[in-house]
Amino acid sequence: MHRALEGLSPTVEWETFWIIRAEVEDAGGTLPCTDDPRHTSDDPRERAEAAEVCAFCPALTACSAAALSSGEDHYVWGGVDLSPRRRKATADPDAA
Secondary structure, eight states: OOGGGTTOOOOHHHHHHHHHHHHHHHTTOOOTTTTOGGGGOSOHHHHHHHHHHGGGOTTHHHHHHHHHHTTOOSSEETTEEOOHHHHHHHHOTTOO
16 A cells, blocks of 8 residues: 555545555555555655656556645645655756
8 A cells, every 4th residue: 555545534535546546456456555665755855756656657647636635735745746845846947
């Protein structure tokens, strides 16, 4: 399990995410984040790589909605790095 998903409270958005994940697993697949430590890496380059991997994930929209609904503000969710340093760098290219 993606370690950042542990202990989250259930919402409609999270329920939708878990349904999609279950359907993918029932079909013999896995979501890109399932066993990929880059999604929760402290290294911004690894998180950028992880965000690219999300592009073709069947749970992309549900993941993004779930993260937004629960106020998630760290790591990669729905193909976006929500980590504070990344948000700051995106807002101000001169900030590091």
